[in-house]
Amino acid sequence: MPSMRRLSEKTLIHVVLIVGACMMIMPFLWMLTTSVKTQQDAIKFPPDIFPKQLVFMNYLDAFRQVDFSGYFLNTVIMTFGTTLLVFVTSVCAAYAFARLKFVGRELLFMTFLAMMMVPIPVYLVPSYVILSHLGWIDTFLALIIPWSVNIFAIFLLRQHFMTIPQELFDAARIDGFDHLNILMRIVIPLSKPVLVTVGVFQIVASWNSFLWPLIVTHSDSMRTIQTGLAYFAQAESTNYPLLCAASTFTIMPLVVLYFFVQRHIMESFARSGLKE
Amino acid sequence: MLRRGWWKAYLFILPAFLVVIAFRLLPIVQAVRMSFFRWGIAGPLGFVGLKNFARLFIDPKFYLSLSNTFWYVILVVPMTIVISLFFASLLNTKIRGRGVYRTLYYIPVVTSTVALSVVWKWIYNPDRGVLNALFNMLGLESVKWLHDPRGLFELLFGAFGIEVTGFFAGPSVALLALIIMAVWHNAGYCIIIALAGLQNIPRQYYEAARLDGATGWNVFRHITLPALSPTLFYLLVTQSIIAFNTFTPVYVMTDPPGGPLSTTNLVVFYLYEQSFKLWNLGYANAIAFVIFILIFSLVVVQRKFIERRVYYA
Structure with missing residues (x-):
């Protein structure tokens, strides 16, 4: 089934491209989430991905x-x-x-x-x-x-x-x-x-x-x-x-x-x- | 015709001309002059002939900065180009959302290196950084990243009990951290350029290749690469110059400045240190002269040996 193969090939390309896109924007997302964390929250290790509370005061x-x-x-x-x-x-x-x-x-x-x-x-x-x-x-x-x-x-x-x-x-x-x-x-x-x-x-x-x-x-x-x-x-x-x-x-x-x-x-x- | 007002042409050139004279030409003359002097923060301290240049040969920190820069350029440029070519090829297929991917990949290119350096320094933090958290999650040990002066080859060969030192220890882990960030930072630009190059390759080439029964790797090797070679050559030259001129990440990210055991001290940063930290302005110009010669010969060598393999259709 050539059409199935084409479809799965396209899915694979999308997966790789999405992984690439994630790597490109991850640092920015990390910057954004850190910017609204409390200092205590930020230095937790391993870190929470999402802030517990949003601190725009930063x-x-x-x-x-x-x-x-x-x-x-x-x-x-x-x-x-x-x-x-x-x-x-x-x-x-x-x-x-x-x-x-x-x-x-x-x-x-x-x-x-x-x-x-x-x-x-x-x-x-x-x-x-x-x-x-x-x-x-x-x-x-x-x-x-x-x-x-x-x-x-x-x-x-x-x-x-x-x-x-x-x-x-x-x-x-x-x-x-x-x-x-x-x-x-x-x-x-x-x-x-x-x-x-x-x-x-x-x-x-x-x-x-x-x-x-x-x-x-x-x-x-x-x-x-x-x-x-x-x-x-x-x-x-x-x-x-x-x-x-x-x-x-x-x-x-x-x-x-x-x-x-x-x-x-x-x-x-x-x-x-x-x-x- | 315009004969009568011939002098008006000079009037149009004048603003640009004055600035070029004062801030392009004059500094070059001044740089040459200064390199023959011992020159401090307050002005010339005496003519020293070629001593500034002689000092280059016996300055171990200068050599170190050169070898750091060598590893940096030789790793950043090919890695950026290969990765970009890979993603550009994927984007050059008939898929949806190409515009969205392009937009996302390009964001780092327009963001300031200072801000990115601050953020990446946080990502690389040895105790609290998200990268080490990720490593631990995957069962890997934490890495000291920007604080680790050990060379990559030193670590690699050390695993087999072979000791390598000096230049052959290779780029330090700290320098590797800067290299990864640089590849990430410049990839978007190279992807867009490579994609434009790929889209300019005439479809007939591929159709002819398919009729001849060529597939996959062969098409890439014998059609895509030669047709794309002017683009790749352009990227090679411009990316080499950009990598060679790297300063900001060293300044912002590494602590002490220039990194652990000076293993991230790139030559432009060393120039900055000698001039605006130590105020050895005469000696700094000798370093600047070497930078000029190196970039110039880099471009000449690339033109002479690599451009021969470029096909300009």
Whole structure:
């Protein structure tokens, strides 16, 4: 009976896929259940899977112990500042690289691309020294400005801008549009999907960035949510309900975003290759 | 044409150009310069020529961090790719709920490494952790996970009374804990990429193979793998770079930082220690230079020796 065999084969595939899915989400479920347990409940061994009583106070307590609302605000400022500037710098540069003729264009573009070959750890120490010369350490400038250019975004947008038909530009010139008008009225409206890709990628990358904020900020008032969580994890290293509550809070904004724009996130990560 | 306003093009490039000069190009020049100096928290402390590089050769902790990184990369990358390929192949069959699986598998990819490290540290807790509870339930002994510096090969060969030490002791149990978490963290991304690659393989290939009587493993070996090889090669390169740059789990999870007997001290973490804990900024740049060379040659070697076996249709 071939149909029976097909059916059992499909069941087997589902079983394996479900086991896989469980392994992927188990840590998250464990984080969620721990986050609403009492400390006593949490350290029971062997542990109960479900909490005896739900303690949502853990979330409030985590907020009370360290300034998570401040960290959250800092992260929002950093994320939106960076993303906004990345849009401005990359749209402008990509437009020039794709549609304008000027001396040194290829050389400049190649130089930009070459910068992508250098791994991030190489930048840490010299950037720190440069930022301290500028007096930017422990300010938003240090968090935002060095990452206000995303070379890959320039590359991606340039590729896209080159596919826009020349006739549109010619017509716009005849109508007397200047470059800024062309950008705002033709190029940007025609590039929405790529711009979403760039934006989503940048938001996720900024929100999750850790090593950079760790080295360029010192004071508690400048901590981002990631460095704040790492700090909290050291200060409260054994209070797992609080740590899990804080972790849940940290990942929630992106997980919610993910469920809304899932396809865009997958696509932008697929195109850019590198996370972090 | 646009001749008259030629200078406007430079105006458009200018914002990006300034940032690239100040925070991409200048740091590289600065890094090279600094590597010839003894450089402390307050600035240069004197020119030392190549001494920072010479020090690399006699620094045992640097060697240890390199061998840790070697084991880490060489285990994480193939494991992630093989597991992802397996799940992607299952997802590439005509089954229901493919979207749901994809969604679930991908969640770890968008979550922050810091939060995941906190949670996994809890899972790995030697006395209270859920993983050891699971082990005990299955009749296995508790493992000390992040606190166990013994090498895997040391344990394996030790069972036969053979003693191996140093590099050949292999990755420590603690490092293995980080490796497992990394595979879990990156699998979702690789699954989605591999699945897209699988879906791009023309159906005619499979039909032709079936007409020729090929089945199962043969189809996978002679149709799927070659057709998927550009995707796999892409994953190999990007995942190697990601694994090589690992920092956060070492920082958040291991205690003392760098793990028991420094067996989870990966090279980027060692760079961080030397620069922002010990403030040996000159020496740190020598380490950064080695990191650059290693990643660069990793990519070059992969291109030279593995890309030859890639079929670009």
